Amino acid sequence: MKKAKYRVFEKLRQLLDDKSAVTTKEVAKAMNLSRGVTSSYLAQLYHEGLLLKKGTKPVYWQLISNSQDAFAQLIGANGSLKNIVSQCKASVNYPPSGFPLIITGPSGSGKSYLASLIFKYAQQEGVINKGAHFVVLNCADYANNPELLSSVLFGYKKGTFTGADADKTGLVDQADNGYLFLDEVHRLPRESQEKLFVLLDSGKFYPLGENKHFKQVNVRFIFATTEKIEDKLLNTFLRRVPLKIALPGFSERPLIEKYQLIEFFLKHEANRINRTIKISFNTIQVLVNQKQEGNIGSLANKIKLLCAENFNSSDKKAIEIPNNKNISGPNVDWLVFKPNSQDLLVNLAKENSKKYLSTLLSTLYDNENKNQEISEQNLVLNQFVHDIKRNSVLLIYDQNFEKFLMQQLATATEKIGKKYGILKYLNSQKLCEAVKVLSVIQECPDLPDISNLLTLVSKHYPRTVYLCKQIRSCFKVDINNDWFIPIFLYAVFDEIAGKIESQNLLAIMVCHGGNVASDICAIVNELCGNYIFEAFDMPLNVSNHEIAQKIELYIRKQGRKYDGTILLFDMGSLSNLYKEVKVLLNNDLLVINNLTTEIALDLGLQIQQNKSFKKIAEKAESYPSTMSVKYFEGISQKANIIVSCMSGEGLAEEIKRILQKVLQTDVEIITMDYHELKTTLQRHDLSYFKNTNFILTTNNVDHQKELDVLNLYDIMDEDGDKRLRQLLKEMGETKKNVDKLTSELLKFFTIGGIKGRLRFLNPDVVIPEIQEIVAKFENYYHVALTNKFKLSLCMHLALMLERLMLDQTSDQESKDTQEKSKEEKDFYHVADKIFHNIEQKYNIKINDYELSLIYELFKTNSE
Numbered sequence: 081m082k083k084a085k086y087r088v089f090e091k092l093r094q095l096l097d098d099k100s101a102v103t104t105k106e107v108a109k110a111m112n113l114s115r116g117v118t119s120s121y122l123a124q125l126y127h128e129g130l131l132l133k134k135g136t137k138p139v140y141w142q143l144i145s146n147s148q149d150a151f152a153q154l155i156g157a158n159g160s161l162k163n164i165v166s167q168c169k170a171s172v173n174y175p176p177s178g179f180p181l182i183i184t185g186p187s188g189s190g191k192s193y194l195a196s197l198i199f200k201y202a203q204q205e206g207v208i209n210k211g212a213h214f215v216v217l218n219c220a221d222y223a224n225n226p227e228l229l230s231s232v233l234f235g236y237k238k239g240t241f242t243g244a245d246a247d248k249t250g251l252v253d254q255a256d257n258g259y260l261f262l263d264e265v266h267r268l269p270r271e272s273q274e275k276l277f278v279l280l281d282s283g284k285f286y287p288l289g290e291n292k293h294f295k296q297v298n299v300r301f302i303f304a305t306t307e308k309i310e311d312k313l314l315n316t317f318l319r320r321v322p323l324k325i326a327l328p329g330f331s332e333r334p335l336i337e338k339y340q341l342i343e344f345f346l347k348h349e350a351n352r353i354n355r356t357i358k359i360s361f362n363t364i365q366v367l368v369n370q371k372q373e374g375n376i377g378s379l380a381n382k383i384k385l386l387c388a389e390n391f392n393s394s395d396k397k398a399i400e401i402p403n404n405k406n407i408s409g410p411n412v413d414w415l416v417f418k419p420n421s422q423d424l425l426v427n428l429a430k431e432n433s434k435k436y437l438s439t440l441l442s443t444l445y446d447n448e449n450k451n452q453e454i455s456e457q458n459l460v461l462n463q464f465v466h467d468i469k470r471n472s473v474l475l476i477y478d479q480n481f482e483k484f485l486m487q488q489l490a491t492a493t494e495k496i497g498k499k500y501g502i503l504k505y506l507n508s509q510k511l512c513e514a515v516k517v518l519s520v521i522q523e524c525p526d527l528p529d530i531s532n533l534l535t536l537v538s539k540h541y542p543r544t545v546y547l548c549k550q551i552r553s554c555f556k557v558d559i560n561n562d563w564f565i566p567i568f569l570y571a572v573f574d575e576i577a578g579k580i581e582s583q584n585l586l587a588i589m590v591c592h593g594g595n596v597a598s599d600i601c602a603i604v605n606e607l608c609g610n611y612i613f614e615a616f617d618m619p620l621n622v623s624n625h626e627i628a629q630k631i632e633l634y635i636r637k638q639g640r641k642y643d644g645t646i647l648l649f650d651m652g653s654l655s656n657l658y659k660e661v662k663v664l665l666n667n668d669l670l671v672i673n674n675l676t677t678e679i680a681l682d683l684g685l686q687i688q689q690n691k692s693f694k695k696i697a698e699k700a701e702s703y704p705s706t707m708s709v710k711y712f713e714g715i716s717q718k719a720n721i722i723v724s725c726m727s728g729e730g731l732a733e734e735i736k737r738i739l740q741k742v743l744q745t746d747v748e749i750i751t752m753d754y755h756e757l758k759t760t761l762q763r764h765d766l767s768y769f770k771n772t773n774f775i776l777t778t779n780n781v782d783h784q785k786e787l788d789v790l791n792l793y794d795i796m797d798e799d800g801d802k803r804l805r806q807l808l809k810e811m812g813e814t815k816k817n818v819d820k821l822t823s824e825l826l827k828f829f830t831i832g833g834i835k836g837r838l839r840f841l842n843p844d845v846v847i848p849e850i851q852e853i854v855a856k857f858e859n860y861y862h863v864a865l866t867n868k869f870k871l872s873l874c875m876h877l878a879l880m881l882e883r884l885m886l887d888q889t890s891d892q893e894s895k896d897t898q899e900k901s902k903e904e905k906d907f908y909h910v911a912d913k914i915f916h917n918i919e920q921k922y923n924i925k926i927n928d929y930e931l932s933l934i935y936e937l938f939k940t941n942s943e
């Protein structure tokens with residue numbers, strides 16, 4: 081039941097239909113109330129900023145709206161057209177006599193309507209007389225006859241052409257001291273545009289057939305076109321039009337304005353035919369979303385047509401416009417527009433809403449900043465709704481719009497609430513609360529910026545914000561502002577947010593084909609009474625990589641850390657998916673490739689009870705044998721060595737093979753490519769590597785200083801070799817094994833390094849032979865050569881063998897005439913013996929020159 085004072089207000093509005101002001105006595109009489117009571121109500125309305133008071137004894141009352149300017153009736157004047165309106169006002173008031181403007185915009189966007197309002201406003205402002213004319217010419221009507229157009233515009237002299245029996249004035253004359261609106265101005269021929277320059281510059285023009293006596297007028301111009309003005313109009317013409325206004329199409333207007341336009345035409349039609357109009361929500365939704373050419377103009381026609389189409393089939397009292405034909409389902413909800421019903425003053429007191437919303441925002445922000453409970457924030461919203469009900473902002477409620485919003489919200493909330501098992505917490509009373517605030521927000525012309533609060537709530541309630549966003553994405557109409565998230569969160573999720581946020585594990589299910597994942601997800605979440613799982617229904621032919629991408633997107637939206645991730649899926653390779661997903665995560669991962677309701681529920685309940693990842697993962701191993709489970713807490717449950725090579729995983733796999741062949745301790749060798757290693761090191765703390773003995777790489781990589789990261793090439797150095805030996809010793813490897821490993825690694829690198837350089841010899845065969853030679857030198861001299869030296873020696877000897885086979889050393893040999901030291905001679909002697917077998921095999925002779933090079937190598941490396 082509406083409050084009595086607002087009934088007084090509505091009565092006053094009715095009385096003011098015929099007059100410009102009314103007295104208290106007249107209102108009291110019409111309401112059948114005492115003068116004293118009426119006076120008190122009127123005073124309250126006055127204080128609420130809804131009425132104007134004039135004179136004393138008697139006092140005259142007026143509506144604030146009555147004193148509003150012509151643009152007040154333009155839908156969007158306080159919203160998306162706010163700037164445009166203030167520019168139009170400037171074009172009217174600018175001294176001495178305003179300036180011309182051109183309005184562009186698609187067909188039906190309201191160009192003509194805006195032009196007419198500019199004219200009205202000019203009258204209101206008194207810059208033109210009440211009796212001034214608003215003359216309209218659609219240039220397109222004469223586009224094929226420029227002569228005629230010119231004569232219509234500028235008039236003509238008697239005898240100018242056949243049929244010109246007398247002088248005739250043109251539209252320019254008629255518009256003197258008023259406005260001339262030239263629509264579709266791009267159809268104006270060049271000559272007429274040129275004539276207009278002069279008129280715009282000086283107010284002078286010559287009628288057709290007159291070239292002596294010009295006429296002087298004082299005309300204000302408005303031009304309009306649907307075309308791109310730069311392409312269609314002379315630059316010299318455009319330069320004389322300082323203001324260019326572009327009107328947006330219907331689809332670019334904000335939701336509230338789209339709705340208000342629809343409502344405006346429905347009310348207009350209800351009044352015109354004097355019938356109540358009932359229209360289904362779905363049809364409103366279709367109208368809101370329409371993107372057709374013709375914009376507001378065709379919207380008006382469409383509404384008219386809808387009323388006409390349903391006129392006969394409806395009863396006498398009301399026209400019923402049911403669901404659009406393309407929409408199945410019952411016409412459940414209707415909006416009702418009665419004829420001659422008083423407009424609920426949607427436009428009134430809107431300016432106040434910004435003030436109220438700013439206060440609301442700062443209270444919410446302060447509370448959130450102080451980490452206040454969500455119930456506190458809910459209370460703040462309650463208070464807000466209560467306050468606006470108590471005062472004039474009530475009038476900015478458009479109850480029909482509120483109903484419309486409610487329907488949108490309820491549908492989206494039901495869908496998401498079901499999927500995430502939380503529907504019972506999102507009851508309609510809470511939705512009502514949210515809708516009340518949201519409808520004020522939708523109607524506020526200039527919303528305060530809420531981004532700081534949004535950042536805070538996203539941090540404090542990341543999972544719940546995710547759900548709010550899911551709900552928003554289900555809307556059939558665009559409720560496109562950031563206010564939605566915090567308001568909806570506080571108003572609707574107040575009871576459940578804490579529970580939603582308490583989850584420490586991220587749980588995902590993926591299923592191929594149909595809605596299986598979503599269905600199981602809904603059941604499990606519902607049974608757990610909380611949003612535990614997110615589900616992805618994937619097409620049948622989707623790859624693991626695509627699944628991983630989807631999951632990555634979801635993880636990125638989380639905005640918080642979890643202790644671990646649990647991924648259930650129905651088919652495909654477990655280890656491949658594990659690998660794809662694992663790199664995305666900075667936590668433990670359990671992958672189970674068996675998606676049944678029972679298993680999901682068991683996991684869901686454990687997650688709900690905040691069981692640790694480890695416990696859940698261990699239990700998962702005991703699930704039915706048909707399924708496999710893969711998980712690690714940290715990078716691996718076992719002692720491990722990570723091997724990573726810049727040149728790809730192939731190389732790392734080779735090294736893994738060598739390590740596995742030689743090492744005797746029970747250790748897992750994990751390979752990664754370089755990028756994977758880098759991100760893994762960046763994302764994880766030490767605990768993740770708690771079972772990692774060391775990391776072998778082929779290049780340097782940033783890492784936590786506590787971790788042992790060895791560059792494989794450094795192992796060739798003495799220091800690196802020592803470090804590796806130490807680490808292997810700590811693992812329990814014997815010296816013999818360690819020697820074997822280094823020798824294998826050496827062989828591997830030498831072979832790798834030499835492969836591309838040998839043309840005939842097979843490195844796999846020759847390198848072991850050369851390694852044997854090197855070992856003989858070590859034995860003879862009782863030295864342990866460094867790996868690095870061994871590497872370069874092996875390489876040198878392999879190349880030497882091939883060189884000798886190709887007989888490419890004779891020149892250098894002849895030049896080598898220097899006297900040799902005893903030590904060198906001794907070396908030559910020993911080397912002769914050591915190389916004997918290989919010389920035989922390859923049928924070569926290692927000459928003194930080659931021996932001198934080898935001697936040099938030994939000498940420089942032992943210094």
Ligand SMILES: Nc1ncnc2c1ncn2[C@@H]1O[C@H](COP(=O)(O)OP(=O)(O)OP(=O)(O)O)[C@@H](O)[C@H]1O
Nearest residue numbers: 154155186187188189190191192193194376377380
């Ligand atoms: N902001 C608005 N508020 C209320 N009604 C509007 C608004 N804008 C346009 N209309 C209505 O929309 C209809 C189409 O507007 P109008 O004829 O001015 O468009 P136009 O851009 O001039 O179209 P065209 O290019 O086809 O001539 C009119 O009935 C007009 O009253």
